[in-house]
Amino acid sequence: MGDTIVVTSGKGGVGKTTTTANLGTALAFAGFRVVLVDTDIGLRNLDVVMGLENRIVYDIVDVTSGNCRLKQALIKDKRFDSLYLLPAAQTKDKTSVSPEEMRYLCEDLKEDFDYVLIDCPAGIEQGFYNAIAGANKAIVVTTPEVSAVRDADRIIGLLESAELRNPTLIINRIRPRMVKHGDMMDIDDIVDILAIDLIGVIPEDEKIIVSTNKGEPAVMDSLSQAGEAYRRIARRIKGEEVPLMNLDVPNSIMDKLKNLVGMY
Template sequence: MVIAARVVEKNKELCGKVGQTMGEVIVVTSGKGGVGKTTTSANIGTGLAQAGFSVVLVDTDIGLRNLDVVMGLENRIVYDLVDVTSENCRLKQALIKDKRFANLHLLPAAQTKDKTAVSPEQMKALAEELKKEFDYAIIDCPAGIEQGFRNAIAGADRAVVVCTPEVSSVRDADRIIGLLEAADLKNPKLIINRIRPQMVKRGDMMDIDDILDILAIDLIGVVPEDESIVVSTNRGEPCVMDKNSKAGEAYRRITKRIQGEEVPLMNLDVPEGFMDKIKKLVGLR
């Protein structure tokens, strides 16, 4: 925690030099649905809060909100994103304080409206407001490339693209990277989610290098497929807090990289089995 506090101080110092204490808005996006945007947003946000930063999570998936249940905060919602942008309430009223970290907040999406209830201009203004209050604003983007996507990226300073090692997901990620760059969000960073080392080893799943080769962007983390994600989502507690979770460890490393630290990739090697040893002996490997 001492180290975390020092990082915060350093960050404030850096901001101070520029003459302002502005936070940063990071959008988590993917194109395809179901690849882990919400889980990633929840874990990055919680991880940054754990490190001592003030963080707000913003769910922009209007009509299909889920970040609230993943964070275990669904019972505390009074106002939502649309209430804020349409000035039904003040920003402070809509922010839900996390149960575990006092410096972590959630701005939930509206469930009964649709994506056109918010405009990119309104999102830009909101992002400016959030930057004054928080060190980090993590925007959870809806699937697709329509207005929901344009809203989510409108006020972002940086983008993180999540993809799984599947043809459809990589294809959609490529499309999203093109759209992000066209919207002047240069150098998006990639998270490869739900990789299965056993399948990669067998040659039945694309490896990190294969995907980077195709997408040609920087990697910011690799998260292994992990049952603890299901358990932590059931509980409403992001697995980044679970010291025994492999995916949690991966997210802790991603959190550090977001702060600018250099952290090696997690070792995803599967232990050598009996057959592997025989193969080696016979010289087939």
């Protein structure tokens, strides 16, 4: 029996889909059987991030409404035989699936997969409740911005009242240089405020844009810093103890000058 993990955030655009794609790929790379479920009905994107948009025949609504069998709707990944995607429907809306149906779906998927990763839509409406209905664990993604952390706080409250206790936190798009100069909240600030366990920190990385352009998750790029951060999170999900990535920035000429003048 596998784990069902929902990736959620409240705010849009903080990296839920990127996180789902990368963690799923990293776990499949480690040899696990993984299925990614896109619950963002009407605004599906996980297929594009995974580079599988041309292979969609059936979607999640076809499965829950009985138009096809579950196996027919699962799309096998290009790179890994043990990785599958269940795409969202694009022409329906969030009410096309009920939390009850999601629970049954996740039960079925858990039979066949080690990890079921659910990409949650932004917002706190029915799409959110669908996405968390079948999950037994939750990962909250945020960025070091007031608005994103505020929404994460709200989501953590909603998860807890839905009996999804102890969600873990991913802080995405941190810019070490800005943190160093006191222009961005650091990891401790955010963990302090949200008071949940941190499972990883992802540095801002232009390679994410390149990898999304190509439909190849960044974990496949050994030079991508964000990819490395996601590989580490995947190992933590497996239960390994992995230290946080070293995100210290080397002193710039300006910093050295400042030190010299004693104005640090």
